[in-house]
Amino acid sequence: MPRGQPRKFNSGTKLIALFREFCDNIIENDFARVPNQTNFCRWLADNYCECDRKTIYNALNKYFPTIKSEFEQIQSDVIAEGGMLGKYQSTMSIFALKNWCRWSDNPRAEDTSQQADDNFIAALENAAKKVWEDREDRSKQDVRGE
Structure with missing residues (x-):
């Protein structure tokens, strides 16, 4: 008998689709949120299902590691766009891109x-x-x- 909770996401493709939808929502709402995992979890709770950061971490690093770079690319696109448009503070945008999205x-x-x-x-x-x-x-x- 399997132990623990069932996975929230049955595929990496589903997680990426939801993250893309979340990021589209950020852009549509004039970058009112930052595309980080905590805000993604909050958005998921409002629009899909309850989820915590550990679930997102496990999905990206353990269950579907092949999607991690796509997740980071989408995240970096939104952060860079928000920074260039002056919606996010530029120094923090650079910091986030370097630490969250492995930019250098x-x-x-x-x-x-x-x-x-x-x-x-x-x-x-x-x-x-x-x-x-x-x-x-x-x-x-x-x-x-x-």
């Missing part, structure tokens, strides 16, 4: 690690090619009796 001042850091990976792969391919060429050269020498 230097977006090239990710590019650098990708470039390092690409360089490493290219070096491995070149090394493998050289090994095969050396092996072929030795094989030809053995055939000729050199």
Whole structure:
């Protein structure tokens, strides 16, 4: 017999749809709320079902981790838009984007690690090619009796 409460959300898609609806509501109401998990829980209680932050955390990190980046992208879009329109205080918007949505001042850091990976792969391919060429050269020498 299963233990604990049944899941509030039967799929990650459902959670994302509800979060998108919540964020649309924020925009329609002139950014009167911040798109954080606490306000999302309050909105859910008014419009869908009672829910607490732990439920949202578990849904994003345990049950449907593949939707977490989409959740953060939607959240960051609303925060950035509200900040740019002057609806949210700019310093707090930056703080929220960095801490809630993993934004950084230097977006090239990710590019650098990708470039390092690409360089490493290219070096491995070149090394493998050289090994095969050396092996072929030795094989030809053995055939000729050199």
